[in-house]
Amino acid sequence: MKSLLLVLPALCAPLLAQEPTEASGGNPPQQPRKAWGNIVLKSDDVPAFPAPPAGWDKVRPGMARGRLEKVEYDSKTVGTRRKMNVYTPPGYTVSRRYPVLYLLHGIGGDENEWQHFAQVDTLLDNLITDGRAEPMIVVMPNGRAQKDDRPTGDVFQHAPAFAVFEQDLLQDLIPAVESRYSVLANKENRAIAGLSMGGGQALNFGLGHLDHFAWIGGFSSAPNTRKNEELLPLPDQAKQLKLLWLSCGSRDGLIHISQDFHAWLKRHGVSHVWHVTDHAHDAAEWKQALYWFLQKLSFSSSSPGH
Numbered sequence: 182m183k184s185l186l187l188v189l190p191a192l193c194a195p196l197l198a199q200e201p202t203e204a205s206g207g208n209p210p211q212q213p214r215k216a217w218g219n220i221v222l223k224s225d226d227v228p229a230f231p232a233p234p235a236g237w238d239k240v241r242p243g244m245a246r247g248r249l250e251k252v253e254y255d256s257k258t259v260g261t262r263r264k265m266n267v268y269t270p271p272g273y274t275v276s277r278r279y280p281v282l283y284l285l286h287g288i289g290g291d292e293n294e295w296q297h298f299a300q301v302d303t304l305l306d307n308l309i310t311d312g313r314a315e316p317m318i319v320v321m322p323n324g325r326a327q328k329d330d331r332p333t334g335d336v337f338q339h340a341p342a343f344a345v346f347e348q349d350l351l352q353d354l355i356p357a358v359e360s361r362y363s364v365l366a367n368k369e370n371r372a373i374a375g376l377s378m379g380g381g382q383a384l385n386f387g388l389g390h391l392d393h394f395a396w397i398g399g400f401s402s403a404p405n406t407r408k409n410e411e412l413l414p415l416p417d418q419a420k421q422l423k424l425l426w427l428s429c430g431s432r433d434g435l436i437h438i439s440q441d442f443h444a445w446l447k448r449h450g451v452s453h454v455w456h457v458t459d460h461a462h463d464a465a466e467w468k469q470a471l472y473w474f475l476q477k478l479s480f481s482s483s484s485p486g487h
């Protein structure tokens with residue numbers, strides 16, 4: 182089973198991450214055990230949102246649909262042409278400009294992972310049609326910034342490339358998106374979120390570049406998340422954010438990472454969303470987190486770009 186996990190990278194993250202215990206030996210050997218803490222729930226580890234309503238993830242016949250396309254860009258950082266998936270909303274037109282969400286995958290994933298886990302196009306089509314999310318572009322890049330960026334072999338060895346992606350994102354990917362699509366290119370219209378390793382990246386890069394991002398979401402963030410004081414050396418600076426979101430499943434052995442940052446934010450009076458469901462480290466968690474996160478992105482109510 183363990184070797185099978187390593188050759189099924191797109192499916193790895195949720196399977197690798199099932200609340201391993203010392204007794205069950207549930208971890209693959211490459212994975213640092215200390216990262217998976219004992220789960221100790223606090224009284225405020227509760228959902229901020231209910232389970233999504235019926236039909237939330239169903240394709241509706243006859244409805245206007247957005248487009249999902251595979252796009253390549255030149256990365257000076259990596260020295261290769263890199264792939265991303267880009268969702269454009271129903272009726273996308275260059276005669277208007279759109280906000281952009283950068284959506285980052287986990288350690289076993291790639292640019293296809295979010296679509297595979299959460300059918301991002303369907304969620305957005307439904308939310309936009311119902312007026313519950315604003316028309317936006319969603320960019321799903323490959324956050325493993327190394328020449329061979331396929332999730333093969335021991336994916337935990339790729340952790341350093343997830344840090345290198347900070348440079349690829351800011352210097353290569355965002356400029357490529359903003360030159361190719363009709364984009365509102367300011368921080369009020371730029372969001373970043375991700376799951377697990379991608380959650381750590383979103384917190385690290387988003388909070389590290391408050392001049393670039395006003396909307397930040399960490400879903401089930403992984404041990405690549407920087408320490409609280411490094412994430413936000415000056416907690417008051419978070420006041421310039423429109424949204425800081427932390428979510429996790431209560432059966433996820435990585436929840437201590439989100440709990441710790443949540444408690445620190447609370448202590449420092451930094452407002453944020455804290456959404457804890459009864460899911461584990463799995464696609465069900467990330468899909469509903471994305472569904473509610475998308476509805477919090479009220480770009481136009483906050484934006485000088487409109």
Ligand code: FER
Pocket residue numbers: 194195198212213216217286287288289337340376377378379403404405
């Ligand atoms: C770790 C445990 C989990 C780790 C990363 C993860 C870099 C990431 C999991 C995921 O992305 O699903 O110790 O170290």
